[in-house]
Amino acid sequence: MGIGDRDYMRSKDQAGAGWSRVKKNGFFQQGPLSGSPVVLICTICIFVFIIQYVIGFGWVTTMGGQEYPLGATSKWLLLQEGQVWTLVTYIFVHGDFYHLLFNLILIWFVGRILVQLLGNKHFVGVFLLSGVLGALLHILTTDIDAALVGASAGGFGILIATAAIIPNQVFNVLLFFFIPIRCRLKYLALGFVFIEIVFFIIDRAVGQGIYIPMISGVAHAAHLGGGLAGFIYVRAFNVGGVKVSLGFLKKMRKKEERKALKRNFKRKGKVVSAKVVTEVDGKFFESDEFTVDIINPLLEKISENGMSSLTSEEQQILEKYSKEISERSGE
Numbered sequence: 491m492g493i494g495d496r497d498y499m500r501s502k503d504q505a506g507a508g509w510s511r512v513k514k515n516g517f518f519q520q521g522p523l524s525g526s527p528v529v530l531i532c533t534i535c536i537f538v539f540i541i542q543y544v545i546g547f548g549w550v551t552t553m554g555g556q557e558y559p560l561g562a563t564s565k566w567l568l569l570q571e572g573q574v575w576t577l578v579t580y581i582f583v584h585g586d587f588y589h590l591l592f593n594l595i596l597i598w599f600v601g602r603i604l605v606q607l608l609g610n611k612h613f614v615g616v617f618l619l620s621g622v623l624g625a626l627l628h629i630l631t632t633d634i635d636a637a638l639v640g641a642s643a644g645g646f647g648i649l650i651a652t653a654a655i656i657p658n659q660v661f662n663v664l665l666f667f668f669i670p671i672r673c674r675l676k677y678l679a680l681g682f683v684f685i686e687i688v689f690f691i692i693d694r695a696v697g698q699g700i701y702i703p704m705i706s707g708v709a710h711a712a713h714l715g716g717g718l719a720g721f722i723y724v725r726a727f728n729v730g731g732v733k734v735s736l737g738f739l740k741k742m743r744k745k746e747e748r749k750a751l752k753r754n755f756k757r758k759g760k761v762v763s764a765k766v767v768t769e770v771d772g773k774f775f776e777s778d779e780f781t782v783d784i785i786n787p788l789l790e791k792i793s794e795n796g797m798s799s800l801t802s803e804e805q806q807i808l809e810k811y812s813k814e815i816s817e818r819s820g821e
Contacts, residue, residue: 501749528601532594534582535641539590542583558637559583563625565635580619583639596645604652606792609799612729613648620647620716620721627715631694638709643716646682649718653679679717686713 537563542548547561558564563576563780568774584590597617605613624643657676688708696702723729788808791799800808 494602526604527610527617528603531582531597531617531641531644532600535584535590537595538582539584539587543587553627559585559639562637562639563629564637565632566627568629577622577625578618580625580639581618581641581644584641585639589640593641593645597641597648600645600648600652604648604655607652607655608724608729612723612727615645615727616720616723617644620644620651620719623647623719624709624712624716625715627718628709628712631711632709638712638746640709641713642709643712643719644711646716646718647688647723649682649720650679651724654721654724663772683717684713686717690714721770 509764538548542559547558549562561576561579563573563580567573583626584593603618604616605774608616618796620643621644625638626648628638628643653675657674661674661675661678662670662672663678687710689705689708692702693705693708693710696706700706786799788804791804
């Protein structure tokens, strides 16, 4: 079985990374995503939203007569009441349907990629740390004691963490949900960071005198804090393994095999071999043999436990393999 024959290397998703197409059973799925924290997070957010906004249960009235959803966090709840647990519960509470929808879209499409790269444990670590640090940064930089809700800080952390691991992965993205663009993940992430910094500065400069759509009333500091947490997590814990995209390996190998095929045809007048020879620890492997004996087990391991499960020697093999194919493709 070659790299391109693996289920998770085939995809019609626009994200640019592959997963097998699995049989669906309601919201949950039977396949690689079953039991995934991405599914669990989305389910909790939807469940909480239905309880609070559809059924109308789970609202708290303050002494001033204002209402806020149960589970939200704020300066007063955190610093005066000591409700530190709200730093986590606020993540699963949302302000309205569109707030919920946008966050779930980000978590669903980018979160599935990060789970494949890190595994479930580290994915949850990135998501929760991003949510907590995002809330703290927002509370420390705002003068307004308003309720903070939403999973956007966690989603932003997922995006930045993924970009830190596979920065050069090319994605097809619908900008503003209707403009199709194709760009590397690092540029997409940097674009979001730049926009959030600009919006944060404008929001603080204008203050409360003027309301600006998409700027006023949005926790831009929480988004930036979440992104910072995602970046710090993958760097501090050295997770994510090799900074290489599996889609990149597949593409470069196909290109190299086509070149080998062309060279053999020109030299021999007929096709003799299209195999690439790779050296590992003094041993030489042809492409098919190398893929089956060396690369396939590593890809299986990444698929099951994330790239962080590779040993340093395995990471070096994959890095060397990627570098060899990249250099050959430039011939």
